[in-house]
Amino acid sequence: MINLIIAIVIGVLILIMAIIAVHHKNIVVGIIAAGVVSLFASILYLLLAAPDVAMTEAAIGSGLSTIIFFYVLNKIKRQNG
Amino acid sequence: MKVKNIAAIFLILLSIWILLNNQFQIEVMIIGVILSFVISIIMGSRITVFNELKFSFKSVFYTIWYLFVFLAELVKSNLDVARRVLTPSLPINPGIIKTKTVLKSKMGRMILANSITLTPGTLTVDIEDDILYIHCIDVCCEDIDKATAAIVDKFEKILVKIYG
Amino acid sequence: MVNTLLFISAIIILLAILLTLYRFIKGPTAPDRLVAFDVMTVSSLALIGLIAKFSSRIIYLDVAIVYGLLSFLGVIIVSRYFERGL
Amino acid sequence: MVKNSLIFIVLIGFAVLLADLFVGFNGNTDLNTLANHYAVSGPEEVGSANLVTAVVITYRGVDTLGEVTILFLAAAIVSFLLKVEAGASLNRKLRSTSEILDTASRILVPVIFLFGIYVFINGHLSPGGGFQGGAIIASGLVLMLLAQPAKEVGHKLITLVESISGISFVLIGVAGVLFAAGFLDNKLLSLGKFGTIFSAGVIPIIYIFVGLKVGAELSGIITNLHENQNEA
């Protein structure tokens, strides 16, 4: 029962975050929101009894891909002067 | 001097390995010892912060004592912030002030800054040599000495005994 | 008894996460949103602990450790990007 | 306007496609045959407590090999595209790091490395494995680079670790053909006692190599991006 409630709330959160990620005009906010989507997706995986996938998603989806996005964004900002 | 540093890293890593595994089979321990040794040898030349640790009965005692003081302050700070949040008029009086510290060791300064961040209405914004810039939710005084006495001293007097 | 209390705590934590969501949507500047992100992830760390208790599997706590590590790293990356330190 | 409606049509098409696939799906109540075979006989055949590891390394080991190859290609193309002149180390204006972050990173980086190694050594007992461990090690490297940007990371070392672990991975697979039942067969070593750290045949060794390889590849991508940040 409690798993269902957690899943519903987290699912709604994921969808709201995804809409923010796509539609916010500030790209930095978009990337942070995409990271949040990954982090909450890993909670969903945990509820679905997939700790391996949850760990991968937490480590890669939110950590490393955010880093790569920000490195690229930083380089673009630097070239703009 | 260097041996102490490596030994400190080794002991910390080994205890973390034991906590992670939560079992005391002989092969797990052997792997843990080898891994911690290799990592501490590789990283030991760069990570010098553990040089400042003192291995003595007194420092262990004061570390535990510090932990208690710190946890008490943590609870107190949270009650304070909770009171402010729940009051409808939001009684805050924020500002950034300066304080001083006498600690020289990097490790001690990090612990001091972290403790300040976690305790009553204060947040370390910047640290510059021996000046700490602190954002207060309720500014007591803008004078540097009074602020030091109010915010830093209670942690510092214990940390001085551990890190000198 | 114990389980009821834990259920209530889980629901309170979910409410807390929803409140931080309000700050994330509204928060006028990007650093405000980053604070909301930080609080959100640390709250979900507690939630993961509770999920591990509900499923009574200790292995889920490994995920919590990775989660704590990565949320810390994320905040630091974005902060360093803001202050042009990347 | 026409374009927008086109996008809507595409979206509706996808929605119908996905809904058509999942309509009437009401949750599984039992495993299908293949999964049941893996779950029931997996622990005896492979000796790995983590069935996902058993599938990734042994039953679908060739998939993993291909996956690692794809990652290698991605890393190689990234480093090819972002090629910087040799010797062009850090020359850009940066804001100095806070002293607290510096100290904290020095304490945390070895812990993160140890945790990453724990994750891939225990891949057959607890969640995790080579991919996660490699990602965690790369994250530790990122923390190091964030706290001390001037740090030089040895490209040669990364390439060396990567190629050695890749070659060893393939060699273990070939040894499986020669001395056991087939490619990447894990009965090269004895299965050991179920649930202990030295069990499941060669799975821990393969996972160590996969972890080192993935970690080296991701670190390569990160360091390439990091060194490419100089102005213009």
Place this chain on the structure above:
Amino acid sequence: MGNILEIIGAVLVLLGSVFLFLGALGLVRMPDLYNRIQAGTKASTLGTFLTLFGLLLIIPEWWGKLVLLMTFILITNPVSSHVLARAAHYIKIPLTDKTVADLLNKEKTTYKVNEEIKNE
């Protein structure tokens, strides 16, 4: 005996979640970024700490990883909020009107801006 420990643990978990909720409330109510960081970090750190400690009392066999998590949170959380506050002050996120003092801003001359990083 074990039962009493369990109930104490459950109450601690509840207390922790209440602190998390208060932190989130503070995040919503506070007027500027720095006060939000204050409310957010303190409450979330203590809240998570208490939750994990309560779990430790309920299931004592899990002590290893729970203790590790608690130490980890106590080290990382203040560091991340400090780094965030420092960056925010550097890019001049405004303080609220109620602010009475900003001594960091006054001393801009000693403030190292864009300092060329030294090779170690």
Place this chain on the structure above:
Amino acid sequence: MENLNLEIITLITGVILVLIGIWGLLTQKNLIKIVIGFTLFDTGIHIIMVSIGYVKNRTAPIIDQSVNINDVGNSVVDPIPQALVLTAIVIGLGVTALMLTYVLKMYQKRKSLEINNYNDLKW
């Protein structure tokens, strides 16, 4: 309420996430936003795959003290989708890195992130 299973909820979440991702891919003009849309699409597909492998009231496919070793077939969920998703996530990271590198290269050529400025192949 009887039909409301955990896997149905996550499945619906995944499907809507996929649709949002495609929407972002098609409507956004900024190259980085397009890559963000791609990652959302990726995550949605992964959630769908994992929820298909879920079996009601069962636990993670990792055998330790809390799983009865003689009755594994009736107590764990399907491990195969999880294994596939595991590799898919890592490949997704590689592809994202590659796409972002191309974005960087394109920006260095044209000094623009707008997709409308890249119309060399338009006919």
